Every structure is written in structure tokens, then in C-alpha cells.
Amino acid sequence: MKKHGIQTALGILGLALLAVGLYLAKTIADPQGIMRALPFVLIGIGCGLFGQGVAGVIERYVYKKHPDMKKQKEIEVNDERNREISTRAKAKAYDAMVFVFGALMISFALMNVDLAVVLLMVFAYLFVVGIHIYYNVKFEKEL
Secondary structure: OHHHHHHHHHHHHHHHHHHHHHHHHHHOOOOOHHHHOHHHHHHHHHHHHHHHHHHHHHHHHHHHHOHHHHHHHHHHHHOHHHHHHHHHHHHHHHHHHHHHHHHHHHHHHHOOOOHHHHHHHHHHHHHHHHHHHHHHHHHHHHO
16 A cells, blocks of 8 residues: 555656756756756656656556456566576676776776766776675675
């Protein structure tokens, strides 16, 4: 029951953020500083939340009419084969991400992009690699 209310609330919140972002984008004549990006960030987040909320409401509506579809979806989600496929795909994507972001950081550094941008990418990169190391050690201890 809670999930239904959360999805509806996400849809409404997304619509509100979208409206605020559009209002700010149209009304601010000469934006300075953070106000140059804030309206578009709000529009993006609002669209994402609205889409997620509407998808949840539609899914709930369809599953009410077709309970057999809901049961089939639950079987597919909980199937070990599908979980293994998803886990392997995530692992391959992570492996590719390490090289892609490494190359991107080097290319940004060589293009003399602002140091703050390069450092933010380096910190995000190291954070993700740190998470990988943490879980690697954790799972090694468990097995």
C-alpha cells in the first residue's frame, strides 16, 4: 500500500519540479551563477520523477486488470537465471566504465579543462573503485 502512495507522490512532486523549473527558465532574464543551471536541473529531475510516478500508476492499473501478468513479472524478476544475467551485465558495464572514465579524465586533463571538474571526476572515480574494493573484501570474507 505504501508503494502506491509513494509512486503517486513522486509523480506529483515531479510535475511540481517540472513546473517550477519551466517557470524559472522563462522568468529569469539574466541568470547568474547557479541560476543558469538550476531551472534545467529542476526540469530534468522533474521529468524523471514524473515519468517514474506515472509508470508506477499505469503499472498498478494494468496489474489490477491482469493479475496473471503481475504473477508472470514476479516470476521473471525473481528467476535466478535473469538475476545472473543482470549481475554479469553490471559487471561488464563496470569493467568498461573503469576504462572509459579513466580515459575521459586523462583527456579532460590534457584539454586543460577546469581543475575542479577534473578533480570531481577523479574523486567520483575513486569513490566507485573504493566501493568495488569494499564489496570485494566483504564478499571474500563471506565466501
